[in-house]
Amino acid sequence: MHAARNIRLCTKDCVCLFVCPTGATDTENGQIDFEKCLDGCRLCVDACPSHAIYLVNDNYAPPQVKSQKIKAMMLEMAENKTEQEKIASGIARDAKSPIARQLAKALAVSSRISAEDFLREAGYMLPQGDEVKKLLRALLNSQQQDLPKETIQRLLDLL
């Protein structure tokens, strides 16, 4: 678990620089140096008067159990939404006016966001979760010709 800075909240009180034992909070890019940060130390998190520093988990608790039925239904909702996204993107491509294109684009973005949300609730919330790893392994074994296998393999190694 390492600390991270929410730059929107940081008011440059710099107490984190004062308390950090390794200098991890003192960087040029505004973010904390994760390499230097001590696992679970949290001195800066507790010291920050603006609540701008938080801890990022490496591991998460297992998610609430979901029924197979609701998972299937959430995937079905995601399919509905991606179908809508496709239609809206088609309308945007062929639109005769800038406004029709703008509206179609907004609809496509909206449908994509809803699709993503339903997929999260279908069991794919956490990138390091078992469902995601299972899916990546299955993708890797699929027969698709030009599949970017090294991308998938690298993800499996990192997660």
Next chain:
Amino acid sequence: MDDMQELSVESLSALCSNLAKACSKQLRTEEAALFDQLSSYYKSKSELPEGKQFKDYSDLVLKELNSDYPKISQQAASDGDRGSLRALTWGEKVSKILRSLLDRYEKQKDSMLENTNVYVCEICGFIYIGNLPPEICPICKVPGFKMLKIQKESV
């Protein structure tokens, strides 16, 4: 695994773009970039349909409102699945807004959006028509800076 055969390339693309966002939130930049690549790959496999109208989109939203949301929300409630219920509640509200926007557009055509801006909430998909985005999203209550402005582009 069965999921993969069931999932369309479009859903795989959405799944990966969502995981990219999740990785960014955890400041895992390399993983985020890899999921984005994978999402683009699946998107490139998707073929956009020809000759579709706003009515086709609206019809799908109506079908969803009439049959999918009631059925699935009931299942989520009986499972006590809070996460799914939350997503369904937002989704249903957004779908109702989409329907009413499209009904209005049907009547007013382009004049509806002539002197105003269009925003989409990056969290729940709510579409807002107005000069400035609302302070918080009326549906999911996220702060207004998460409202993405959709630009008018020439055709």
